[in-house]
Amino acid sequence: MTNYEATITLDIRQYLDYGLHVYDVDGKKVGMVDWYDRISGYILVRSNPLSDKDLYIPFSAITNIDPRDLFVSETRDELRRKYHDPPPRSILVNPEIDPDTGADESKAVTTEPSGYDGAPVVVDEANVGELAHHIAAGFHVYSSDMQFIGSVKQYEIGSGKMLVALRGIPRRDLTVPVAAVDLVDRYAREVYLSVSSIDLQRMQNDGSEEIVVEVSESS
Numbered sequence: 001m002t003n004y005e006a007t008i009t010l011d012i013r014q015y016l017d018y019g020l021h022v023y024d025v026d027g028k029k030v031g032m033v034d035w036y037d038r039i040s041g042y043i044l045v046r047s048n049p050l051s052d053k054d055l056y057i058p059f060s061a062i063t064n065i066d067p068r069d070l071f072v073s074e075t076r077d078e079l080r081r082k083y084h085d086p087p088p089r090s091i092l093v094n095p096e097i098d099p100d101t102g103a104d105e106s107k108a109v110t111t112e113p114s115g116y117d118g119a120p121v122v123v124d125e126a127n128v129g130e131l132a133h134h135i136a137a138g139f140h141v142y143s144s145d146m147q148f149i150g151s152v153k154q155y156e157i158g159s160g161k162m163l164v165a166l167r168g169i170p171r172r173d174l175t176v177p178v179a180a181v182d183l184v185d186r187y188a189r190e191v192y193l194s195v196s197s198i199d200l201q202r203m204q205n206d207g208s209e210e211i212v213v214e215v216s217e218s219s
Contacts, residue, residue: 015065016043022057023069024076030055033070040123041115042087043070045079055083058115086145086196087112090120091203091213093128093179104129108179108213110194124182124194132157134184139191144182147197150174161210162191174200175210 020033022045031047034054041059057072057079064071072079089112096105110124135157141149141164153173154163162176182194195203203211 012059012062012065013038015067016070017067020065020070021068023071024079025063025071025073026075028076030072030076030079037115040087040112040121053080053084055079056086057083058087060116060118085198087115088202089123089144089195089199091179091195093177093213093215095215104132106179108181108194110182126179126182126194128160128179128181131181131184132160132178134186135162135178135181135191136189139184139189141176141191141193143193143195143197143200145196145198149193149197149200152191173209174204176200177211177213179213180211 016033016036016038018033018035022030022033022043024030031045033043034046035044036042043057043059043062045055045057047053047055061072061074061079062070063073074082089110092109092111094107094109096107097103098105106128108126108128109122110126111120111122113119114121135152135155137152137155139152141152141162143149148167150164150166152162153165155161160178162178164174164176166172166174176193180193180195182192184191193200200211203213
């Protein structure tokens with residue numbers, strides 16, 4: 001089993017590239033590699049250039065790869081059922097206040113299950129206190145999968161939370177903590193989150209209008 005895994009890892013490093021044709025266990029074409037991440041261990045497979053039906057397939061599902069083709073261990077239907085959403089992400093906030101200046105030096109660490117073995121892997125680490133000073137009302141908000149979520153309706157630095165007016169009808173608001181922010185582009189007036197649009201739905205506590213993140217008990 002150990003030799004098998006080592007061989008697959010070597011093949012991925014040697015041949016993985018954009019545009020590879022992806023086939024399921026029955027030899028049916030699934031799509032083409034549109035993106036990949038060697039650190040988290042996932043490939044993004046697009047079935048059609050005009051389609052938004054992407055698949056986020058973990059490296060652990062790959063059985064063989066060569067310069068043109070990539071083969072996985074499951075059927076097309078199984079892949080569509082299991083990997084139609086980005087891998088779920090979680091946020092853990094490590095609170096820390098500078099004892100001399102009182103500045104917020106808290107860190108928000110975002111993780112997702114590794115595509116190699118399922119163990120948590122860090123995909124983003126953000127300085128909450130620093131990001132808090134760059135957000136303002138009117139900024140557009142995007143998820144990690146580049147979905148437009150809405151616009152910042154109200155924001156106060158001390159609260160550590162943004163009130164986001166979600167797009168769509170009927171319009172409603174969602175409270176999002178700064179801990180969920182990956183980066184802020186002040187010039188473009190845009191906020192990018194470290195979690196996907198699917199994660200936002202999952203992280204709403206009992207369907208409430210507020211995103212809840214985990215806070216470490218140790219400081």
